[in-house]
Amino acid sequence: MDDLVAQLSAGLPAEAILTDPDVTASYAHDMASFCAAGTPAVVVLPRxxxxxxxxxxxxxxxxxxxxxxxxRTGLSGAANASDGCVVLSLVRMDRILEVSPVDRIAVVEPGVVNAVLSRAVGEHGLYYPPDPSSWETCTIGGNIGTASGGLCCVKYGVTAEYVLGLDVVLADGRLLSTGRRTAKGVAGYDLTRLFVGSEGSLGVVVRAVLALRPRPPRQLVLAAEFASSTAACEAVCAIMEGGHTPALLELMDRTTVRAVNELARMGLPHTTEALLLCAFDTPDPAADLAAVGALCTAAGATQVVPADDAAESELLLQARRLSLTALEAVKGTTMIDDVCVPRSRLDEMIRGTAAIAEKYALTIGVVSHAGDGNTHPTVCFDAADPxxxxxxxxxxxxxxxLGLELGGTITGEHGVGVLKKDWLARELGPVGLELQRGVxxxxxPLGILNPGKLF
Incomplete structure (x- = not known):
């Protein structure tokens, strides 16, 4: 320990090195439940x-x-410390180095907060679409490490689609530059995509070139209530099959709706079995909402409420934004799953989860990025009750x-970390796992980067 701190001190200012056990303990884990975390030897905060x-x-x-x-807003234990490790916190590397409206790129350090970047590029009439629910606090480096998604994925895609190039410090300290800052480029293997979602196991991202889009018009939102999840999922399929491209398409099951009602007194009917939220940021969003509203009605919606303006839209979205907070209030602790299935099997996933909740006598709410089949079954439980x-x-x-049986994947956007590494082996199979370990x-080669994660 003394030798480690002494050698780190040779190249770092004193304020960048934390050794107080009470302080370093606060860096030991992210927000995931059921994930072991070790005791770090030291925390460093480089600039x-x-x-x-x-x-x-x-x-x-x-x-x-x-x-x-x-x-450390992650939900899979990917940022959890190992015993005796160096925790390398990148939150102080938080500069936006460049915003180019002509090239439609931003160049940023990994500690830049997602919302800070979004607001900064907005001043140039630009838009950075990936918007995880923790966007006010999560960092771009963490988003890259876990290949984050968000509410807008159905139209705009996930983080991986916006990372053009990276500067990465490798395990031995060498600096690698990958990718490009041009609109296209196919020179060599796509190492940039390899690092996205690697959860800090291959290298340390220290700079990112991110693609931007022109800022879209303000979105309008529609809320549709259904008497069954089956009807709501039929509406989702009809919307996507009809060629519509909503900016978001979110589904809340009855457990989630009731939890939000209990927390915020939003006045949603107790008969609501599923609530579908759809938004468009097109030049004529009202017309798009009308078309989608007709599809919802045809699928059996009991009520369809389109917003007239941005204020009403924000009010409708509040229910979705409060979902996880409301579910946490049910029992005090939640375990958030992240299973993505084909859209055509979304109803089977929701109904199957309800059966599992009944089997184990637990409250399990499901909120879904329905447009891309990404479900978040959230298990509510009392952590003090073994x-x-x-x-x-x-x-x-x-x-x-269940997700794998339905042709899905164990994670759509939260990553593997500690929580799901046994399941990663099942999804990849022995050949896939062998090749990933080879990478x-x-x-x-020494296995020092984020050991014990992924596999």
Whole structure:
């Protein structure tokens, strides 16, 4: 420990090194439940690329594990510390280095907060679409590490589609530049995409070139209530099959609707079994909402409420934004799953989750990015009750299995981390797992970068 701190101090200012156990303990884990976290030896907070390189060279020389971190808003344990590791927190590398309206790119450091970037490019009439629910606090580096999504994925896609190039410090301290800042380019293997979603296991992102879009018009939102999840999912299929491209298409099941009602007194009818929210940011959103409203009615919606303006739209979206907070209030602790299935099997996923909730006598609410089939079954339980905690964990595993049975994936946007690494092996199969481990060995032959994550 003394040797580690001494060598780190040779290339870092004193204020960048934290060793007080009470302080370093606060960096030990992200927001996931049921994920083991170790005790870090030291936390470092560099401000420059050179300082990150020094940390990695030191770690390589001493064979010390390094856990890169952003804002620790993740939900899979990917940022959890290992015993005796260096926690490499990148939150102080938070500069927006460039915004180019002509090239429609932004160049940023990894500690830039998602919402800060969005507002900054908005001043130039531009738009950075990826918007995780934690966008006010999560960082771009963390978004890249977990390949984050958000509400707007159905139209605009996920983080991976906006990362054009990266500067990455490798395990041995070398600096690698990948990708480009041009609108297109296919030179060599796509190493940029390889790093997106790698959860800090291949290298440390220190700079990113991000694609931007022109800022769209203000969106209008429609809310449709249904007497069954089956009818709501039929509406989702009709909307997508009809060629519509909503800016968001979100579905809340009855458990979630009732939790939001209990928390915020929003006045949603207790008979509502599913609530579908659809938004358009097109030149004529009212016409698009009318067309979608007709499809919802045809699918059996009991009520369809289109917003007339931005204020009404924001009010309708409040129910969705309050979902996770409301579910947390049910029992005090939640375990949030992240299973993505084909849109055509979304209803089977929701009804199957309801059956699992009944089997384990648990409250499990489901909110979905319905437009891309990404469901977030949220298990509510009392963490102080060992028996209920056991049932929560078992229900979580059954939900994961259900997703795979329906032709889905164990994670659409939250990542694997510690929480799902056993399930990653099941999804990839032995050949896929062997090749992924081989990739890891090329970039990190000593295995010091974020050990124990992914596989």
């Amino acid at each position: 420059t690329v050179e300082q990150v390189q020094h940390v990695m060279r030191t770690a390589t020389a001493l064979r010390v594990p390094v856990v890169p971190q952003g804002a 028996e209920e905690s056991r049932r929560a964990r078992e229900s979580f595993d059954e939900i994961m299995a 890891k060995a090329v970039f990190d």
